[in-house]
Amino acid sequence: MKKLICIVAVMLFLSSASYVYAGTIGDPPGTPGKWYKGEEPIQKDGSKPPLVFVHGINSSSSTWSNRNDMAKQAVQNGYESAFIDLHPDQDMKKNGKLLAEKLKEIYDAFGRKLIVIGHSKGGIDTQSALVYFKAHPYVEKVITLGSPHNGTPLADLAYSKGGGWLAQILGQKSEALYSLQTGLMAAFRSETDQLEAFPNKYVTYSGSEWGTFGGALYLGGMYLKSFGTNDGAVTVNSTKLSYANNILTGKWDHYSIKNGTSMFPVFQHQLLANASSAENKPKEEQEPVSAELNTDVYVKGGESEKDKTEVFYVEEGTNGLSIQWLNERQETQPEIIAPNGDVLTNLKTSEASFPYEGAYSHHVKINKPVPGKWTIQSNSGKMAPYLLLVSFDSPLNEEIKEAASKSGGASTHSSGLIKRLSKSVETNYFKDAQKDHPVKTSSSSAIQLKKEGAYSVTVQYTGLTTSGTSAFNRTVIRTLYVDQHGTIHGDIPY
Known part of the structure; x- marks a missing residue:
C-alpha cells in the first residue's frame, strides 16, 4: 500500500512539474526563459484574462512572491497567472525577443489573450516584445508599474566619470543599466513610438515616495528630486507614455509599487476594462520630460587612494x-570638517540601492550649514572607489539653472546672486556597456559628438556669489546618444 502511495505521489509530482513548466514561483535566482x-x-472564471507578471532589472520572478503577495492576490481574485524569468542584466531587445517567444507559449497554454503586468524595466521589455518581436496578437493590455519609459538619470550617474568607478567595481554596469540611460531611452522612444501598433492599450502607474533619511531609496530619491517627483529610482514623468x-x-x-496588497x-x-472604453482614456496628460538642469547637486567620485580628501563649497544662504x-x-x-573646524564623524550608514547595490552609503543631513570650504576625509586602508553626492537646499539653485541656461554656461556671468559662473566639461564615449573612452574637451568647447554611440557628459559649474566671498559648485550629468543617422538623442546639459 505504501509503495502504491509513493508511485501515485511521484506521478502526481511529475504531472504537476510538467504543468507548471519545471518550477515554482520563487526559485532563485531564476533561469531566463522559464515561466x-x-x-x-x-473558482476559475474564463471571462477573466490570464495575468503575466514580468520582473525588472536585477530581479527574477520571485519578486512577485518573496515578501510580496501579488501572486496570492491574483489567486484570491480569481485570476489565472504566469510568472516569467528574463535576463536580469540584459537590454530590452534581448529580453524582448525572449519574452515574445514565451508569451506565445503562455497564450497557447491558456488559450486566450493575456494581460501583462511589468515592474520597472519589465514594462520596457514587454513593449519591446510587442513592437519588435510581434507578440502583440497574444496580449490584450499592458500595465506598467514604475517603468522608466524615458530612462532614469540614475543610470546616467552610474555611467558618468565620477559615478562609474564604484558602479564598475560593484559589478552593476550591465547591458540592462546601460540601456536605461536617458539618451539611449530617448533614442528607443524615438524609434519605438513611431512603430507602436498597440496604442491606447498601455496603462501606467507611478510612485511619488522614496522614504525617509537613510532609507533604501533615499540616495536615488535625493538625486532625482531636482528632476521631478520620483519613487527613488524613476521620475513620474519618465513612467508616462503619450499614448x-x-x-x-x-x-x-x-x-x-509592485506589492500585491498595495497595487492589485x-x-x-x-483588468476587465475595455481598452476602447471611456474609462480607459488618458486621465493624466503627459508632461514633457524635463530638460532643465538639475543644479542642486555636486558629484565627485573616482578610484580612491588609501587616504582620500575631497572638498566642496557651501554658499551663504544655504x-x-x-x-x-x-x-x-x-x-x-x-x-567631515566644516569651515569653522567642527568635525562630524558619526554618520548614518545603510546599504545603498539602485544603481549601487552592494555599496554602503554614509550620510548626514545638516541644517543651516556654515558657508565656506568643507572637507571630507576617508581612510579606506586600500585603493577603493568612492562616490560623493552633496545635495544643496539653497536659493542659488534656481539662479544657477537660469544663468547656465541663458549663457550656455559661459565662462563669466553676472546676475542677482551670482558674480561669476564658470564651467568645465568632460565627455566619455561608450562603445558598449563596459568600456568608456574619454573625449578631450576644454572648459569652453562645445561637446564633440562625431561617432555613433553613447556619450556621458559631466559639467562642473563653479562660481562666486555677488558678495565676492562665497564660492559654490554644482554638477550636471547627462547621457546623449548619437544614432546611425547622426541624430542626437537626449538633452545637452547646458
Missing part, C-alpha cells in the same frame, strides 16, 4: 545639505 503557472484559483492611459501617481516607492486593488478595475559618501566598506566612514 511558471501560478496557483489555480478555486498610454497614465492612470495614477500614488504614494508608492519603487519597491512598494488599484489596478484591478483595469538652508541645508545632504551629504552621502558611498564606498564598498561598511566600517569605512568619512570624516
Whole structure:
C-alpha cells in the first residue's frame, strides 16, 4: 500500500512539474526563459484574462512572491497567472525577443489573450516584445508599474566619470543599466513610438515616495528630486507614455509599487476594462520630460587612494545639505570638517540601492550649514572607489539653472546672486556597456559628438556669489546618444 502511495505521489509530482513548466514561483535566482503557472484559483472564471507578471532589472520572478503577495492576490481574485524569468542584466531587445517567444507559449497554454503586468524595466521589455518581436496578437493590455519609459538619470550617474568607478567595481554596469540611460531611452522612444501598433492599450502607474533619511531609496530619491517627483529610482514623468492611459501617481516607492496588497486593488478595475472604453482614456496628460538642469547637486567620485580628501563649497544662504559618501566598506566612514573646524564623524550608514547595490552609503543631513570650504576625509586602508553626492537646499539653485541656461554656461556671468559662473566639461564615449573612452574637451568647447554611440557628459559649474566671498559648485550629468543617422538623442546639459 505504501509503495502504491509513493508511485501515485511521484506521478502526481511529475504531472504537476510538467504543468507548471519545471518550477515554482520563487526559485532563485531564476533561469531566463522559464515561466511558471501560478496557483489555480478555486473558482476559475474564463471571462477573466490570464495575468503575466514580468520582473525588472536585477530581479527574477520571485519578486512577485518573496515578501510580496501579488501572486496570492491574483489567486484570491480569481485570476489565472504566469510568472516569467528574463535576463536580469540584459537590454530590452534581448529580453524582448525572449519574452515574445514565451508569451506565445503562455497564450497557447491558456488559450486566450493575456494581460501583462511589468515592474520597472519589465514594462520596457514587454513593449519591446510587442513592437519588435510581434507578440502583440497574444496580449490584450499592458500595465506598467514604475517603468522608466524615458530612462532614469540614475543610470546616467552610474555611467558618468565620477559615478562609474564604484558602479564598475560593484559589478552593476550591465547591458540592462546601460540601456536605461536617458539618451539611449530617448533614442528607443524615438524609434519605438513611431512603430507602436498597440496604442491606447498601455496603462501606467507611478510612485511619488522614496522614504525617509537613510532609507533604501533615499540616495536615488535625493538625486532625482531636482528632476521631478520620483519613487527613488524613476521620475513620474519618465513612467508616462503619450499614448498610454497614465492612470495614477500614488504614494508608492519603487519597491512598494509592485506589492500585491498595495497595487492589485488599484489596478484591478483595469483588468476587465475595455481598452476602447471611456474609462480607459488618458486621465493624466503627459508632461514633457524635463530638460532643465538639475543644479542642486555636486558629484565627485573616482578610484580612491588609501587616504582620500575631497572638498566642496557651501554658499551663504544655504538652508541645508545632504551629504552621502558611498564606498564598498561598511566600517569605512568619512570624516567631515566644516569651515569653522567642527568635525562630524558619526554618520548614518545603510546599504545603498539602485544603481549601487552592494555599496554602503554614509550620510548626514545638516541644517543651516556654515558657508565656506568643507572637507571630507576617508581612510579606506586600500585603493577603493568612492562616490560623493552633496545635495544643496539653497536659493542659488534656481539662479544657477537660469544663468547656465541663458549663457550656455559661459565662462563669466553676472546676475542677482551670482558674480561669476564658470564651467568645465568632460565627455566619455561608450562603445558598449563596459568600456568608456574619454573625449578631450576644454572648459569652453562645445561637446564633440562625431561617432555613433553613447556619450556621458559631466559639467562642473563653479562660481562666486555677488558678495565676492562665497564660492559654490554644482554638477550636471547627462547621457546623449548619437544614432546611425547622426541624430542626437537626449538633452545637452547646458
